[in-house]
Amino acid sequence: MADQNSKGEDFVQKAEKKLSGWGIFGSKYDDAADLYEKACNCFKLAKNCTSFAFFLSIPSLPIWIRMFYRIFMFLESKHEAASSYVDAANCYKKISIQDATESLNQAVNIFLEIGRLNMAARYCKDLGELYEQEQNPEKAIEYFERAADLFQSEEVTTSANQCNQKVAQLAAQLEQEASVGGSGEASSNSGAAIPSVASTTSGTSDSKRLAVNAPGNRSDPGWKHGIAVDENPKKVQCKYCQKVINGGIYRLKHHLAGTQKDVGACKAVSDDVRKEMWKIVSSLQENLIKRAKEIEGRSSDSSPLGQYEDEEVEGAKRQRREIAKNPADLFKKRDNAANYKAAGEMLMGKRKRLYWTPCAAHCIDLMLEDFEKKIPIHKETIARGKKITTYIYSRTALISLLHHFTKEKDLIRPATTRFATSYLTLGCLNDNKGALIRMFTSKEWKSSQFAKTKDGKVIENVVMDKDFWKSIITCLRSAYPLIKVLRLVDSDEKPAMGFIYEEMDRAKEKIQAAFNGIKKRYPKAIEIYEAIAKHSINNNLLKYSVKGILLNAGICQLCKGDVVAITNALERYQEIDPTFSGSRECKLLSALADSMDEEDVGKFTEALHEYDSMTRLDAWKTTLLLRVKNAIKQKEEEEDDLT
Template sequence: MGDQLARAEDFEKKAEKKLKGWGLFGSKYEDASDLFDKAANAYKLAKSWDQAGAAYVKLANCHLKLDSKHEAANAYADAAHCYKKTNIKESVSCLEQSVNLFMDLGRLNMSARYYKEIAELYEQEQNLEQAISYYEKAADLFQSEEVTTSSNQCKQKIAQFAAQLEQYQKAIVIYEEIARHSLNNNLLKYGVKGHLLNAGICQLCKGDVVAINNALDRYQELDPTFSGTREYKLLADLSSAIDEEDAAKFTDAVKEFDSMTRLDSWKTTLLLRVKEAMKAKELEDDDDLT
C-alpha cells in the first residue's frame, strides 16, 4: 500500500512538472495525462480514493485541453467512482460533468446511465426529492433512446418515492402508464397485475372510495384478466373495508394476501398508513357521537 502511494505521488509530481514546463502545446498535455492516469491507478491500488478522484479530475482537464471530450467524460466518471466511496457530493459533481460532455457528444445512453447513477447516490442518502429529479432525467433519456426496460425501472423508482412522499397521484399516473405499455409486450405483460396493485394501493392512500372503485373498473377494462387475480381481490376487499370503516376486515384481507404472496416493505408501509387513517377516522366519529 505504502509503495503504491509513493508511486502515485511521484507520478502526480511528474505530471504537474510537465504542465508547468515548456514544450509543444499538445505533447505537454498528452505526457501529463499519461502520468495522471498512472497516478490515479496507483492511488486506487493504495485505496486512497480522494486522491485517486482528484488525479482523475486533473486527467479530465488535460483531455479537455486536447479537445478530447470523450476521454474527459470517461475520466470524470472514473473520478466519480473513486469519490463514491468517500465523498458523495464530489461524486455527483463529477458525474454531472461527465453527463454534460456526453450530452454534447450526443451520447444520450451514457448520459442516461450516469443520471441514473446520480439518482442512486441520492437514494442512498435518503434524499428522495433529488433522487426523483435525476431518475426523471434518466427515464426521459432512456425513453428517447428507446431503452424501454431501463426507462421503466427509473419510472418505477420515481413512483415508489413519490408515494413515500405522499405524492400519490403522481405515483398512480406512472404505475398505470407502465401497466398500459406492458400489456402489449409479451415479456412485460406478466408484471401488469403488480403495477395495477401498486397503483391501487396509492389510490387507497388517497382515501376516496369512489375513486378507488372507479380505478378498479378502469383496470378491469384495461386488462380483462385482472379481476380474476388475487391482487384485484385484495384491492376490492380493502376498498369495501374502508367503505364499511371495518379495520378488522382490512387487516384480515392484508394477512390473507400476505400469507400467499409476501408484501414488500413499501406496500406494507403504505397499507399501514391507510389503516392508521381508518383508525383516526373511527376516533373522529366516536368524538362526534359523544
C-alpha cells in the first residue's frame, strides 16, 4: 500500500514538472495527462480514496480543476473527463458529500455539453438521492425534476415516472410538515396567531419557500420533544428516553410514534404525545400516497405507441396481482373419486398446460384405511381401543371418573379424515395409559356398579392387558409419520405443494426404520406403498418416483432371502413400469439377486458400491442390505466349516 502511494506521488510531481517546463504545447499536456492517469491508478491500487478523488477532480483547488478540464478538453475526451468526475464523486461519497455533489455537477454539465442526456439524467437522479439523504428536500426536488425532464426528452418513461413520484413524495412531505408545523405551534401557544409559511416568505415562489427542516428552523412540532445535539439538526436527542437519533426530526417523530420505521420506539413517552406523533406521521404517509398517485396519473409518454405499451404492461401487472390475491384460482382441490379422476384425465388430454394429480389427503387416508383393514394387528388394536372409548363415553358417571384421573384430558381427538381419527384416538389412549390403569384399579371403579357387569370386566381386562399397549405402539409407529404429512397438506399456515414429496419419502423411511426389517411386520406396509405406486404410474407428476418405490420394494424382497421371489418381483415391476428394466435400480436388484444366488459376498459388495458411488442410498436401505450381506457371509462360513 505504501509503495503504491509513494509511486502515485512521484507521478504527480513529474506531471507538475512537465506542465511547468518548456515544450511543444500539445505534447506537454499529453505527457502530463498520462502521468496523472498513472498516479490515479496507483492511488486506486493503494485504496487511498482521498488521494484518488483529489487527483481526479481536485474541486478544492480551482487551478487544478481548470488544468484537469483543459487537459481533457484539449484531447477531445470530454466523456472521459465526465467519467473521471463520476469516479471522483463515488470516492467522495465516503468522506465528503459536498465534494461528491460538486463532482457530479461537473459530470452532468459535461454530459449535457456533449449531448449525452441519458447520462446527465442518471447523475441528476443521483444528485437528488444525495440531497434527499442529506435531509435537503428542496435541492432533492430540483434535481429529481431536472432528471425527470431529461429522461422524458429521451423517452425513458419508466425512469421519468420514478423521478416524478419522488418529487411528489418530497413535495407532499414539505407541505404536510409545513401545515402541521403551523397548527402545532398555534396549539402550543394557546391560540396565539402564528404566521404561515406562505406569509413569512412573501415575495418568493412556492419552490423557494423555507423548508420546515432547513438548518436553523424549529417550526416542526417534533422539536418540542427533542434537542439538537451540538447544534446539528441531523442528530436529535429524545427528551424522554435521552436516546440520540441520527437522521433528523423525521426519525424522532417515528421514534415517538412507535412506528418502528428505521428507528426503535420510545418507551418513556406519554400516551398523549405518542398519539399526537402517530397522527402526524400517519397523515403524512396518506398525503405521500395521494400525491404519488396524482403524479403517476399526470405523467404520460408523448409517443402513442409507448403509451399503449405502458398501459398494456400495467394491465398485465394488475391481472397478475389479482391472480396472486387468490391462489385458489390456480389450484382446485378435489378428492380421488372416479368422476373427478376421469374428468382430470380428459382435461389433461385437451389442455397441455393443465395438470391433474391425486388429492394428497385422500391418498393418505386410503393408506390409513388399508393399514386398519388389511393389517391384522392394526384392525384388532383399533377395535379394542374403540371399545374402551365407546364404553366410557356412553356413561356420564364414567366420564367424570375419567376426567378425575386424566386431569380433564379426553381419549378422543377428532381429525380431518375418518381413519386418521382412529389412530389419533390410539395416541390419546397411549398418552393416558397410566391414568386409565389407575382408574380401573381404583376403589371408585371397584365399588361401582359398572365393575360388576360383563362389559365392564371386558373393558377392564383390555386396559390391564400389556400386549394391548404394545400393539398400540406398533400401530402408531407405522401410522404417525403419515398423519404428520396429512397435517401438513391440510394446514393453512403454509402451502404444502413444495414439501409433500419430500415429506412422503421421510414418512416411508420412518415406517420402514420403525420395523427394523422384521419379516412378519413390514412387507405388508411396503405392499400398500406398491399399490399406491400402481395407481400413480400413469400420472405425469408422480410417475418419476415409481422407480424409487420399486427399488424399496425390491430391497424388502432381498431381506426375505427368497431368490425366486426376487426374480418374479422384478418381472412384475417391469410390467408396472416398462422403463424399469433399463434403469440403474433394476440393474442393482438383478446384480444383488445373482450374488445372493451364487453366495458371492464380493460381487454383492461390488454392485452395492457401484450404485452408491453415483446415487447415495438412504441409511435404512444400507442397513437392510448390510443384513443381507451378513446373511450371505454367514452361509459361506457355514459351508467352510462343513468342508
